[in-house]
Amino acid sequence: MIAIRAAALAVAAALLPLQTAAAAEQVNVYTYRESKLVQPLFDAFTKDTGIAVNVISASSGLEQRIKAEGAGSPADVLLTVDIGRIDDAVAAGVSQPINSPVIDEIVPPQYRDPDGHWAGISMRARVIYASKDRVKQQAITYEELADPKWKGKICIRSGQHIYNNALFAAYAAHHGEAKAEQWLRGLKANLAQKPSGGDRETARDVAAGKCDLGIGNTYYWALMMNGDPDKKPWAEATRVILPTFEGGGTHVNLSGVLLAKHAPNKANALKLIEWLAGDKAQQIYADANYEYPIRPGVALNPTIASYGRLTADPMPIAKIAAQRKTASTLVDKVGFDN
Numbered sequence: 001m002i003a004i005r006a007a008a009l010a011v012a013a014a015l016l017p018l019q020t021a022a023a024a025e026q027v028n029v030y031t032y033r034e035s036k037l038v039q040p041l042f043d044a045f046t047k048d049t050g051i052a053v054n055v056i057s058a059s060s061g062l063e064q065r066i067k068a069e070g071a072g073s074p075a076d077v078l079l080t081v082d083i084g085r086i087d088d089a090v091a092a093g094v095s096q097p098i099n100s101p102v103i104d105e106i107v108p109p110q111y112r113d114p115d116g117h118w119a120g121i122s123m124r125a126r127v128i129y130a131s132k133d134r135v136k137q138q139a140i141t142y143e144e145l146a147d148p149k150w151k152g153k154i155c156i157r158s159g160q161h162i163y164n165n166a167l168f169a170a171y172a173a174h175h176g177e178a179k180a181e182q183w184l185r186g187l188k189a190n191l192a193q194k195p196s197g198g199d200r201e202t203a204r205d206v207a208a209g210k211c212d213l214g215i216g217n218t219y220y221w222a223l224m225m226n227g228d229p230d231k232k233p234w235a236e237a238t239r240v241i242l243p244t245f246e247g248g249g250t251h252v253n254l255s256g257v258l259l260a261k262h263a264p265n266k267a268n269a270l271k272l273i274e275w276l277a278g279d280k281a282q283q284i285y286a287d288a289n290y291e292y293p294i295r296p297g298v299a300l301n302p303t304i305a306s307y308g309r310l311t312a313d314p315m316p317i318a319k320i321a322a323q324r325k326t327a328s329t330l331v332d333k334v335g336f337d338n
């Protein structure tokens with residue numbers, strides 16, 4: 001019931017114009033993250049600062065909405081996941097540089113835009129869900145996924161999905177376009193089935209014996225293990241391996257924040273953005289979403305910690321974003337999804 005009511009409120013919120021004149025100190029947040037995930041965070045922010053947070057939550061179209069609202073847009077902050085969506089928002093021209101010495105100090109440079117338009121506030125990693133029964137090795141590289149020894153043994157969702165787009169873009173950023181193409185052909189040749197479903201279904205198919213290795217994001221495994229009794233067997237049949245690039249680390253992506261171009265409450269927006277990178281927010285946010293905090297020294301959720309020590313790929317996220325189009329073109333060229 002509570003979930004249904006929250007969903008109904010989220011829909012209602014998305015349809016109603018924001019009340020911008022009520023409170024003296026406020027900030028308007030447009031978010032792709034579910035209300036139930038972000039509300040505890042905003043409640044804590046209001047408690048700390050006295051600034052009310054008005055939330056508009058939707059699963060798509062927020063940057064188009066901000067664009068359509070133009071100079072009169074009430075949006076102050078846009079909260080979203082994946083560099084693909086962050087990049088799209090910047091391309092839509094709905095952001096402005098954050099220009100915060102606090103963010104520059106707290107958020108490592110590889111996790112923020114060199115031009116200041118976005119900053120990561122937490123991370124997810126794209127990893128392997130390995131069959132506990134059939135996979136004995138404890139470590140793997142992304143490069144090895146194209147090794148013929150895995151022929152017919154790998155499951156993955158569409159190569160055009162933003163999560164894979166970023167992973168393949170990272171491969172191209174490391175090795176160049178020609179080697180990325182060769183690798184994608186090798187990976188394609190190793191697939192047990194046509195790319196399909198989402199990351200949870202990938203775990204399901206590993207559990208069902210259709211494949212030995214699935215590729216998925218870190219938080220889905222934790223959600224299946226801790227939050228969804230129906231899917232728990234899929235997590236229990238698999239083990240998370242944190243793969244690395246040869247000579248690099250594990251591919252990570254971001255939950256990020258942008259400052260809206262016409263933010264009417266810019267000072268409060270900056271306070272919120274800086275607060276999100278603080279210790280308390282990092283803990284709440286990372287724990288609620290099963291993500292990795294962006295700053296070192298914040299305790300990990302125990303399930304996430306159980307994957308082992310994350311050595312995040314040092315490749316700057318902006319350099320990965322610059323290869324998104326190349327990755328997408330290659331996926332079509334090698335017929336990855338066919």
Ligand SMILES: [Fe+2]
Pocket residue numbers: 217
């Ligand atoms: Fe996701």
